[in-house]
Amino acid sequence: MAKTQVIPVIMSGGAGSRLWPASRKSRPKQLLPLASQQTMIQETALRLQHQGNAYSFADPMIVCNHANADAIAKQLGEIGISASTMITEPVARNTAPCAVIAALAILAESSDRSPEPLMLLAPADHHIKNTTEFRRVVGQAVPAARSGHMVTFGITVTKPETGYGYIQKGAKLDDHAHRVAGFKEKPDLDTAKTYMASGNYFWNAGIFMCKPSSLLAEMRQHSPEILQACQRAFDASPQSSGQSAGQTIALDADTFARCPAISIDYALMERTNKACVVEAHMGWSDIGSWSALLELTKDMSGNALKGDVHILDTKNCLIHSDGPFVATIGIDNLAVVVHDGAVLIANLDQVQDVKKIVDELTRRRDKDRL
């Protein structure tokens, strides 16, 4: 059997507004160095570099907002990676159109290739501590994906988290994959505890692997109108080759705007009977809030400090500054983030309300702070 090629499709369309004020429209979460010295998309692209026995990653395909394309290409260039294709979105349309158009683009490029490459859909802004384990479970998912299944990676539950969706494990499919018995919305705490105790649930990390042709076939069966809208947008969009190796597909504004904004979970994974799950225990975090980042990066005193910070009697705090000197005295359980003309001081138990601040700035049309 020929070695499988896996084409990473890095989904970089998100805004990450829960990490305001570091995250801005022109510099969304995936472009920030949050968990390490590298930006999230750099971490992601490096994780997706691998030439193994079971499979090889190809150069990545990037799907992003057109406003961020140059910044992303620059960041990838800094780590010696060039995208095979940049697909730029004029507006945000969630993950289903992104996945479908990536599949169309891959098949247009590699229709003559055998075997058909797999596509790995991965968010650009997640942290995975154990890269070796990630690459190993991708290999474990290859047989299921090659046999026409839509593989999702289920993260081992380590606490009764109420902020994530869950995947319920069903019947065994092969050595590593199980069928998906169901997708569950964010549960309340009691339900989350039940899920965790049962051992039959995983966190849904939004990472998927499948054949592009399988994805399109399943879309045709379960969400034909979305497939059709995406096909129209793809056909209407000009493709160009850049000065560097890759090509750019600038999605046509009119036709892409008509694609429904819907996630691949809703549009396909919850409807198809081809969904399966491979368990991954790899130190995953979506860094969905300042408290999640503190958990990931805290030192022995429970603090995570970045920039010119001087603390007195301070514990369990995340304190980041992109320049100004920050001094703290006698504080506990706070996020303090100073970034580009804006300052956030938030109780870490209420960091979900950062979105309300962003909403207020949006209402004000305060472009400088968005």
Next chain:
Amino acid sequence: MAKTQVIPVIMSGGAGSRLWPASRKSRPKQLLPLASQQTMIQETALRLQHQGNAYSFADPMIVCNHANADAIAKQLGEIGISASTMITEPVARNTAPCAVIAALAILAESSDRSPEPLMLLAPADHHIKNTTEFRRVVGQAVPAARSGHMVTFGITVTKPETGYGYIQKGAKLDDHAHRVAGFKEKPDLDTAKTYMASGNYFWNAGIFMCKPSSLLAEMRQHSPEILQACQRAFDASPQSSGQSAGQTIALDADTFARCPAISIDYALMERTNKACVVEAHMGWSDIGSWSALLELTKDMSGNALKGDVHILDTKNCLIHSDGPFVATIGIDNLAVVVHDGAVLIANLDQVQDVKKIVDELTRRRDKDRL
């Protein structure tokens, strides 16, 4: 009896480092608008404008660090006040040399004037809510001062404050003045409660009134070496008339540096038997910390907000910004001050430790943040 002239001597040599990061070397506390739209020295100078039946204030004399003289003259100009004399200090030497040199300067100017004017020594950085009452008690103090006493204004105690020195009331001198039975250092809480319950104690606000000749005579008796050092510095210092009305006395660096750095309280008030006190109930605050400023300026929710601030679920907080947008979520009892490239977040019960931050910056020789 001819109407008494009172020459305000505004002591503006302090740094006010407890209000860092708003207060800096080049822009000390008295140059900041803290309790109102006016800066503290503007508030002080306006308070000291009065033509009454019992006395009249003359144009003020300013004693300040030479580095701040231009800024002070500019701020006074903004409110239509010009100093009669600017005495500039090359180094800080506390209040005794300041008071002595001011007395020498007044006598040099007005040796032929009869009756001798009084001098009113007032810190530039205190807030007094009730200006009318202040001016009234100054009038009440005139007879004692004219009869050769050193009058101090004793603030009515309204809480058992441990951060101030206290003045103990002695025998009655006239309708308004009592002799001082003793000066007390900052007490512990139990002692402060005893002071408050007795009704015989006042807060020492550091505001004094006397004849310049009395001050010099008492200094000659109780601190002759300080008087001598100050006389040498005064004699060695060039006086010049500026383009505006007033004159400038630039204190000679060598001789002034040899004056001991000591307060007028220690050098004179605690030693002389001419000290007396006039009670003043006028809404006085030295704004000695961010928590004191919050007490003075808080709204119904217990917050004092200044600048571009957006709060959610926030109470009992002082939040000041000189530019950057500040958003807070779920915080209580904090000072948040964003000023000129520095950010302070401090528990309001520990604001005295702001000094430790300034000490750290001094150790680092971080001129940009001092």
